[in-house]
Amino acid sequence: DTAVSQTPKYLVTQMGNDKSIKCEQNLGHDTMYWYKQDSKKFLKIMFSYNNKELIINETVPNRFSPKSPDKAHLNLHINSLELGDSAVYFCASSQGVTSTDTQYFGPGTRLTVL
């Protein structure tokens, strides 16, 4: 019973394609996040949703569109994929948005754009 799960684990696709990554948490948390880890291993926040409302959007291209159908799910849709989008994408969740609300991460989705 994985707490934060992501699908797919690996995604290989051509430039210009549109793809989605899905995230689900069964922790009953209200807040979910997407982080990106590039080839240099820097891990950076992309988006955050609290109770299905977008609360963080960090200078991410418009080609990236998060969608939260309910509090347990946060999906990431990417249009017109570019080579630079190749990275590992991590989903995370936390109970709330206070400093003591620990974030728990999923296993990651490795995206390779050819």
Added chain:
Amino acid sequence: DAKTTQPTSMDCAEGRAANLPCNHSTISGNEYVYWYRQIHSQGPQYIIHGLKNNETNEMASLIITEDRKSSTLILPHATLRDTAVYYCIAYNTGTASKLTFGTGTRLQVTL
């Protein structure tokens, strides 16, 4: 969030205590010190966090200096499975609940 500084890498013999230092000299009074680790490109794993007092859980201990300008994560009996990159993060949600990861410390546990 305050910037943190960690050594790039450390080695530790299996069975010994691993002491990972972190400097956060500009930390503000309401910023917590969080530690995560990442084992070989897996998702970051939460270890421990604290504000002022020392903390201990089943994974590790966190020692925070009285002036809160530095802290040490202690893995009491390191095993090979503790080989990972360890991240120290000064965190206060304020207006944005985002974790800011630095480059971390790569801990290599050896036989």
